[in-house]
Amino acid sequence: MAASRWVLVALAVVCISVPGAQGWTQAELDLYDLVEEVPTTFYELLDLEQDASASAIRKAFRAKSLTMHPDKVALTAVRYTSYVLPVVP
Numbered sequence: 747m748a749a750s751r752w753v754l755v756a757l758a759v760v761c762i763s764v765p766g767a768q769g770w771t772q773a774e775l776d777l778y779d780l781v782e783e784v785p786t787t788f789y790e791l792l793d794l795e796q797d798a799s800a801s802a803i804r805k806a807f808r809a810k811s812l813t814m815h816p817d818k819v820a821l822t823a824v825r826y827t828s829y830v831l832p833v834v835p
Contacts, residue, residue, distance in 0.1 A: 770778075789796050792806040812818055 789798065792803065792810055794802060794806050
């Protein structure tokens with residue numbers, strides 16, 4: 747019984763002293779909340795099914811990046827707003 751108590755105490759000390767064991771930072775929690783509030787997924791943005799292969803995702807990303815890249819396409823204000831994901835305050 748006493749040995750198991752020392753093991754629990756040692757485990758608690760290790761958990762407290764290890765960096766990152768305390769949980770998520772406020773910035774990480776804010777980012778997680780933002781991800782939950784954005785109605786568009788990356789699959790929808792790339793016009794893909796959620797079971798798409800890695801090569802299909804790469805191909806769709808490259809195609810989409812060429813249509814959105816400011817050096818490749820002149821972005822007007824109307825066109826720019828149609829591509830940017832909505833930011834929820």
